[in-house]
Amino acid sequence: MKVRIEIDETLFEDEVVIRCRRLDEETQKIYQSLQEVKKETRSILFYHDNTEYYFPLDKILFFETEEHGVRAHTLDQIYDTQYRLYELEEMLPGTFMRVSKSTILNLQHIFSITKNLTAASVVQFSGTHKQVYVSRNYYKPLKSRLEEKR
Numbered sequence: 411m412k413v414r415i416e417i418d419e420t421l422f423e424d425e426v427v428i429r430c431r432r433l434d435e436e437t438q439k440i441y442q443s444l445q446e447v448k449k450e451t452r453s454i455l456f457y458h459d460n461t462e463y464y465f466p467l468d469k470i471l472f473f474e475t476e477e478h479g480v481r482a483h484t485l486d487q488i489y490d491t492q493y494r495l496y497e498l499e500e501m502l503p504g505t506f507m508r509v510s511k512s513t514i515l516n517l518q519h520i521f522s523i524t525k526n527l528t529a530a531s532v533v534q535f536s537g538t539h540k541q542v543y544v545s546r547n548y549y550k551p552l553k554s555r556l557e558e559k560r
Contacts, residue, residue: 411436446504454501456482456489463489468505471535472515472542473498485538509533509544509552517555525549 426444430437456463471483475495482489491498499508508514510530521536523544530543544552 454482454491454493454498456491458487458489467503468516468518470506470516471519471538471540472513473506474542475512483540485535485540507548507552507555509542509548511545513542513544515542520556523552 428437428441428444454467456465469484471485473480473482473491473495475481478490480491480493480495480498482491493501495508495512495514498506498514502514505518506514506516515533519535520533522534524532524534526532530545531549532541533544534541
């Protein structure tokens with residue numbers, strides 16, 4: 411496989427083109443890696459009171475659906491967002507994972523998981539009292555994702 415970088419200062423926006431004879435597993439992995447990089451650099455607009463905020467996604471502990479929409483939780487603040495959970499699920503980087511019908515969490519901020527066989531398990535985050543519940547259907551996939559990180 412050849413890899414080449416061409417610099418064209420007349421371009422309005424950077425563009426990555428993959429040329430291949432056929433779409434094989436290696437090419438698929440390269441494409442997915444590029445998609446992940448694209449997701450990581452994407453920014454989301456957050457709102458609190460009458461102010462708009464722009465900050466890195468890695469500050470987010472979790473997104474949660476509430477009666478007035480989707481809220482983003484950081485260590486010490488709660489922000490509103492204009493997106494629905496299913497939209498966030500598609501656009502967020504791989505460090506985020508859906509863990510219930512109403513919650514997407516950032517895997518990088520998990521401090522502990524208290525397993526409950528009969529009900530939802532509890533995820534706690536370091537440095538805050540905030541916690542979320544992982545439904546039984548999402549518990550095993552969550553554990554698998556955490557094992558991959560180790």
